[in-house]
Amino acid sequence: xxxxxxxxxxxxxxxxxxxxxxxxxxxxxxxxxxxxxxxxxxxxxxxxxxxxxxxxxxxxxxxxxxxxxxxxxxxxxxxxxxxxxxxxxxxxxxxxxxxxxxxxxxxxxxxxxxxxxxxxxxxxxxxxxxxxxxxxxxxxxxxxxxxxxxxxxxxxxxxxxxxxxxxxxxxxxxxxxxxxxxxxxxxxxxxxxxxxxxxxxxxxxxxxxxxxxx
Amino acid sequence: xxxxxxxxxxxxxxxxxxxxxxxxxxxxxxxxxxxxxxxxxxxxxxxxxxxxxxxxxxxxxxxxxxxxxxxxxxxxxxxxxxxxxxxxxxxxxxxxxxxxxxxxxxxxxxxxxxxxxxxxxxxxxxxxxxxxxxxxxxxxxxxxxxxxxxxxxxxxxxxxxx
Ligand SMILES: [Cu+2]
Numbered sequence: 001x002x003x004x005x006x007x008x009x010x011x012x013x014x015x016x017x018x019x020x021x022x023x024x025x026x027x028x029x030x031x032x033x034x035x036x037x038x039x040x041x042x043x044x045x046x047x048x049x050x051x052x053x054x055x056x057x058x059x060x061x062x063x064x065x066x067x068x069x070x071x072x073x074x075x076x077x078x079x080x081x082x083x084x085x086x087x088x089x090x091x092x093x094x095x096x097x098x099x100x101x102x103x104x105x106x107x108x109x110x111x112x113x114x115x116x117x118x119x120x121x122x123x124x125x126x127x128x129x130x131x132x133x134x135x136x137x138x139x140x141x142x143x144x145x146x147x148x149x150x151x152x153x154x155x156x157x158x159x160x161x162x163x164x165x166x167x168x169x170x171x172x173x174x175x176x177x178x179x180x181x182x183x184x185x186x187x188x189x190x191x192x193x194x195x196x197x198x199x200x201x202x203x204x205x206x207x208x209x210x211x212x213x214x
Numbered sequence: 215x216x217x218x219x220x221x222x223x224x225x226x227x228x229x230x231x232x233x234x235x236x237x238x239x240x241x242x243x244x245x246x247x248x249x250x251x252x253x254x255x256x257x258x259x260x261x262x263x264x265x266x267x268x269x270x271x272x273x274x275x276x277x278x279x280x281x282x283x284x285x286x287x288x289x290x291x292x293x294x295x296x297x298x299x300x301x302x303x304x305x306x307x308x309x310x311x312x313x314x315x316x317x318x319x320x321x322x323x324x325x326x327x328x329x330x331x332x333x334x335x336x337x338x339x340x341x342x343x344x345x346x347x348x349x350x351x352x353x354x355x356x357x358x359x360x361x362x363x364x365x366x367x368x369x370x371x372x373x374x375x376x
Pocket of ligand 1: 086263292293303326327328
């Protein structure tokens with residue numbers, strides 16, 4: 001009698017089994033990483049122990065001084081962009097207007113703040129006219145190069161000026177920039193971030209939490 | 215013919231619904247362009263993105279080589295992408311290839327033409343004339359419909375006015 005062990009599987013079947021195990025491990029690992037990233041996204045400040053946000057001084061559209069203290073006492077959604085941004089800025093600001101509407105009577109319990117990362121070209125009057133397009137109150141701000149550099153640093157905003165024509169580096173430029181919306185509570189602490197690609201339902205849940213927390 | 219009235223009604227409705235799709239289309243040779251649209255701009259804004267679908271019904275690839283408009287200093291072709299939460303836009307100096315038998319969609323978050331140096335604000339509901347130049351099909355005059363700033367896709371004619 002041959003051995004009572006089951007006949008060894010053919011090599012292809014064994015390979016297939018190994019591959020399935022590898023897939024299962026990858027899915028599990030991916031899930032853990034994803035959950036980790038989600039948590040980090042929701043509470044980066046707490047998670048990383050970074051001093052996120054913090055004091056800033058800017059100039060509002062009407063020429064008045066806008067600081068973190070001016071905004072304190074009410075939560076706010078802050079977004080960084082520029083008026084020559086053809087797509088992600090109008091899309092994001094329109095969306096914030098839409099989300100505010102969707103929140104009904106809670107819609108005015110948070111402020112929307114738009115900060116230009118193009119202070120050389122976006123003057124207070126420019127940003128003021130720009131945000132009027134969105135038919136909801138938006139606090140628009142710009143500042144000196146140093147002021148914008150400071151708030152960019154404290155919010156971790158990536159900004160890079162890129163010439164539109166590489167052959168003409170001194171010519172017209174566009175600006176690569178971070179496109180997330182930062183939700184700050186009434187004390188100026190980060191509550192969460194609304195990602196550009198995220199569904200409205202998720203963004204509304206984050207805004208509701210922001211309002212409830214404040 | 216003894217078709218009951220109800221049977222006639224549906225095709226009639228479809229016929230009514232169809233024209234807007236055809237109404238806002240432009241063609242040059244084997245190239246067809248549907249629903250060019252752009253967004254309203256603020257008084258101080260100097261740029262605006264333009265979007266449309268370009269179909270190449272021919273058997274050879276074509277290329278959108280340039281665009282111009284009397285309403286802007288210059289019209290460039292751009293691509294946009296999101297990389298790690300960062301928005302990036304780049305000029306496509308070689309234009310946009312329209313492969314044979316395919317449709318290329320210029321849309322928010324992706325390829326677009328960009329009106330640079332807008333001469334007067336784009337007002338919602340108005341039309342912005344432009345000329346698109348294709349390598350094979352030649353030039354075609356189109357009209358970009360100006361939509362609300364929050365638009366992410368072309369509105370059909372019946373929904374254009376709010
Ligand atoms: Cu562009």
